[in-house]
Amino acid sequence: MSERTVAVLGAGTMGELVLAGLLRGGHPAGRALATARRPERAEQLRATHGVRVVGNAAAAAEADVLAIGVKPQDADALLTEIRDSVRPGTLVISLCAGLTTAFFARRLPEGTPVVRVMTNTPALAGAAISAISPGAHATDEHVALAEELFRPLGAVLRVPEKQQDAVTAVSGSGPAYVYLFVEAMIEAGVLLGLPRATARELAVQTALGSATMLRESGEHPVTLREAVTSPGGTTAAALAELERHGLRAAVLDALGAARDRATSLAQQNT
Numbered sequence: 001m002s003e004r005t006v007a008v009l010g011a012g013t014m015g016e017l018v019l020a021g022l023l024r025g026g027h028p029a030g031r032a033l034a035t036a037r038r039p040e041r042a043e044q045l046r047a048t049h050g051v052r053v054v055g056n057a058a059a060a061a062e063a064d065v066l067a068i069g070v071k072p073q074d075a076d077a078l079l080t081e082i083r084d085s086v087r088p089g090t091l092v093i094s095l096c097a098g099l100t101t102a103f104f105a106r107r108l109p110e111g112t113p114v115v116r117v118m119t120n121t122p123a124l125a126g127a128a129i130s131a132i133s134p135g136a137h138a139t140d141e142h143v144a145l146a147e148e149l150f151r152p153l154g155a156v157l158r159v160p161e162k163q164q165d166a167v168t169a170v171s172g173s174g175p176a177y178v179y180l181f182v183e184a185m186i187e188a189g190v191l192l193g194l195p196r197a198t199a200r201e202l203a204v205q206t207a208l209g210s211a212t213m214l215r216e217s218g219e220h221p222v223t224l225r226e227a228v229t230s231p232g233g234t235t236a237a238a239l240a241e242l243e244r245h246g247l248r249a250a251v252l253d254a255l256g257a258a259r260d261r262a263t264s265l266a267q268q269n270t
């Protein structure tokens with residue numbers, strides 16, 4: 001990867017995380033480009049990362065790998081802008097929720113390899129999970145390049161493209177569900193009389209510890225939950241309330257809604 005020039009087109013929240021990961025992984029800043037819509041944003045990217053910030057067409061003409069970090073609704077306009085500048089064999093990597101590799105292929109020169117990646121914001125802490133799917137013209141080598149680009153952000157895995165909308169529902173949007181749950185635990189702690197700082201420390205460390213246990217023990221969540229739940233005890237009382245309020249059904253419906261939204265983004269942007 002280090003001998004290739006990588007451009008992040010639309011370096012917003014996710015694009016900047018990809019850029020930062022690339023540079024953290026030792027990629028020379030001289031071989032990294034970014035594009036931005038606002039001049040202040042361009043200046044910020046230059047100052048923070050020491051990369052060149054250029055126009056979309058110039059980036060597309062120079063780079064060997066293009067990471068597309070714009071919102072799904074902005075992808076069509078961006079692709080129209082760069083189409084005539086993309087060189088044969090340039091690898092295009094989409095970060096966009098919902099949009100298919102076929103959407104990109106239709107708007108790029110014939111045969112352009114496209115790889116679709118769904119990552120998530122814990123990339124900021126090197127703890128993302130990035131799911132990678134090759135499009136029609138992407139080879140194993142292209143997927144390996146995408147893996148190399150996303151590995152500094154955290155874990156990577158390959159998934160068939162037809163699973164990407166479900167992946168988006170689970171892990172792409174997933175951090176928001178976890179933050180909501182932790183936020184609710186903090187508020188509940190405050191309601192029970194704990195100082196806010198104490199409630200925050202207890203809730204955050206409990207989320208971190210529980211996630212660490214899930215990963216390191218390899219146990220099923222049910223087994224870990226049962227180990228916390230004493231007969232007639234406090235946890236059983238709490239879990240009964242969560243079930244009574246339909247937590248499980250709410251999660252099923254929420255992830256279904258996220259998946260459906262990803263699918264409709266694709267339908268609105270064919």
Ligand SMILES: NC(=O)C1=CN([C@@H]2O[C@H](COP(=O)(O)OP(=O)(O)OC[C@H]3O[C@@H](n4cnc5c(N)ncnc54)[C@H](O)[C@@H]3O)[C@@H](O)[C@H]2O)C=CC1
Binds near residue numbers: 069072118
């Ligand atoms: N935020 C998240 O947690 C995740 C987002 N994604 C996907 O990543 C993509 C980006 O999302 P965010 O980073 O959250 O959005 P964002 O709004 O922070 O970043 C998009 C950036 O693209 C820029 N942009 C738009 N059109 C442009 C153009 N023509 N030329 C240059 N720059 C342009 C915008 O100014 C903005 O800075 C989306 O497609 C989203 O579906 C995927 C996984 C997680």
Ligand SMILES: O=C(O)[C@@H]1CCC=N1
Binds near residue numbers: 168173
């Ligand atoms: O909310 C969204 O549409 C993006 C995609 C996954 C996470 N954030």
